[in-house]
Amino acid sequence: DAKTTQPNSMESNEEEPVHLPCNHSTISGTDYIHWYRQLPSQGPEYVIHGLTSNVNNRMASLAIAEDRKSSTLILHRATLRDAAVYYCILRPQGGKLIFGQGTELSVKP
Amino acid sequence: GAVVSQHPSRVICKSGTSVKIECRSLDFQATTMFWYRQFPKQSLMLMATSNEGSKATYEQGVEKDKFLINHASLTLSTLTVTSAHPEDSSFYICSASGRSNTEAFFGQGTRLTVV
Numbered sequence: 001d002a003k004t005t006q007p008n009s010m011e012s013n014e015e016e017p018v019h020l021p022c023n024h025s026t027i028s029g030t031d032y033i034h035w036y037r038q039l040p041s042q043g044p045e046y047v048i049h050g051l052t053s054n055v056n057n058r059m060a061s062l063a064i065a066e067d068r069k070s071s072t073l074i075l076h077r078a079t080l081r082d083a084a085v086y087y088c089i090l091r092p093q094g095g096k097l098i099f100g101q102g103t104e105l106s107v108k109p
Numbered sequence: 110g111a112v113v114s115q116h117p118s119r120v121i122c123k124s125g126t127s128v129k130i131e132c133r134s135l136d137f138q139a140t141t142m143f144w145y146r147q148f149p150k151q152s153l154m155l156m157a158t159s160n161e162g163s164k165a166t167y168e169q170g171v172e173k174d175k176f177l178i179n180h181a182s183l184t185l186s187t188l189t190v191t192s193a194h195p196e197d198s199s200f201y202i203c204s205a206s207g208r209s210n211t212e213a214f215f216g217q218g219t220r221l222t223v224v
Contacts (some may be wrong), residue, residue: 043202043215097213099153
């Protein structure tokens with residue numbers, strides 16, 4: 001299973017943009033890049049996913065490097081409710097979701 | 110997003126008894142379901158993957174006779190922890206993917222405490 005590397009923790013200020021990095025140098029051509037987040041004592045929540053092109057949805061944007069060896073999750077305006085552990089996961093089409101350690105994001109008012 | 114309902118949210122059972130956890134996809138057909146367990150301050154650990162109508166595939170180190178998984182329909186999967194012991198106490202989470210096989214949706218988790 002291809003692995004991802006994320007910083008253990010990051011801090012941001014409320015209402016400012018947040019860029020959460022993820023390295024995945026061993027990604028294969030059929031791996032999708034998925035992002036999920038988890039609040040304490042809850043199941044993870046889907047955030048966004050993509051293959052090659054940058055993606056936008058109502059929650060976030062996903063910027064994927066041209067060589068696909070890294071990606072960045074962008075929260076455009078952080079709120080206190082965005083404080084969570086964010087997981088970057090490589091998923092083959094129809095394959096397993098293997099979680100790494102993720103990045104714990106804290107948001108300061 | 111799609112809704113996955115997991116029940117119960119909390120359960121306390123006596124050592125040696127069995128506990129069944131249900132996972133339902135409410136508004137889509139889940140061809141694949143995943144079961145995870147999570148210990149405090151740790152990430153999710155995949156236990157098994159099940160496809161509708163076929164036997165579950167267990168990850169290395171997960172006892173298939175202890176953690177029985179049934180995926181009898183496109184909307185329901187169950188995990189039964191048999192002969193539970195205190196070390197089985199954990200947060201169990203299910204996840205479901207539909208035919209698009211892209212994003213996955215998660216249940217709210219079940220906190221199992223074995224006393």
